[in-house]
Amino acid sequence: MSAALAIALSALAMTLIVGGRYLLSSGGFALATRLRHPGLYRGLETQMRREIGWSLASAAIYGIPAGIVAWGWQAHDWTRIYTDVHAFPLWYLPVSLFAYLLLHDTWFYWTHRWMHQPRLFRIAHAVHHQSRPPTAWAAMSFHPWEAITGAIVIPALVFIVPIHVAVLGLVLAIMTLMGVGNHMGWEMFPRALVHGPAGRWLITATHHEQHHAAYRGNYGLYFRFWDKACGTDIGLGSFGGTAAAAGRSDRATAARSGARPDG
Numbered sequence: 001m002s003a004a005l006a007i008a009l010s011a012l013a014m015t016l017i018v019g020g021r022y023l024l025s026s027g028g029f030a031l032a033t034r035l036r037h038p039g040l041y042r043g044l045e046t047q048m049r050r051e052i053g054w055s056l057a058s059a060a061i062y063g064i065p066a067g068i069v070a071w072g073w074q075a076h077d078w079t080r081i082y083t084d085v086h087a088f089p090l091w092y093l094p095v096s097l098f099a100y101l102l103l104h105d106t107w108f109y110w111t112h113r114w115m116h117q118p119r120l121f122r123i124a125h126a127v128h129h130q131s132r133p134p135t136a137w138a139a140m141s142f143h144p145w146e147a148i149t150g151a152i153v154i155p156a157l158v159f160i161v162p163i164h165v166a167v168l169g170l171v172l173a174i175m176t177l178m179g180v181g182n183h184m185g186w187e188m189f190p191r192a193l194v195h196g197p198a199g200r201w202l203i204t205a206t207h208h209e210q211h212h213a214a215y216r217g218n219y220g221l222y223f224r225f226w227d228k229a230c231g232t233d234i235g236l237g238s239f240g241g242t243a244a245a246a247g248r249s250d251r252a253t254a255a256r257s258g259a260r261p262d263g
């Protein structure tokens, strides 16, 4: 088989995996939403269809670099993905997990904040914010330009930072879980976590909800570190009332916490 055909098949397989993972995870959380909060997505049917369309297009965009990397790993051992758990000391497993999450978060924070500049927002990021309020189907609802920025980060990291294949699977699982969970319109984590010491540093649905309500601030993905360090953390949201009302309470929160309304 020619290399071009092998790469194309690998990209197709990855697209199907990413698309299938999206349908299963978002579908699962949408079902959980229906059971726990019946009627929460009522009237959002047209929006959800749009979210699914954009998300499946994003799955193809994510599948291409992932497919190329998977082929390069299998055929040429180009990446730093390893399968022998003893290739590095065992303490490296959690360290690599944390390093990937931290690096991904850093990339996400800065590209996301960058895409909130008015011109770029219209081109690349408005699609994601068309969901008002977002649902579990909005996890990958990105314009192709935004999808590209998200699709390249993990495939690039596997060339630089060694990672065990199972830890990589865990990174992708956390990415999926948080991507869906942060958009589903209710909080899956216990109140004690969200409002306790852990919630001061971890991003939850309650935190990301505030980003969608205010259209600014809270740009991070997993951790609140960059938002806090750069003064863009606007606190936790409430899920209550309309987006406009949430926006108003946001600005009040931002004013109280002294957060700079960043663009």
Ligand SMILES: [Zn+2]
Residues within 6 Å of the ligand: 112, 116, 125, 128, 129, 211
């Ligand atoms: Zn945004």
Ligand SMILES: [Zn+2]
Residues within 6 Å of the ligand: 128, 134, 183, 208, 212
């Ligand atoms: Zn979002």
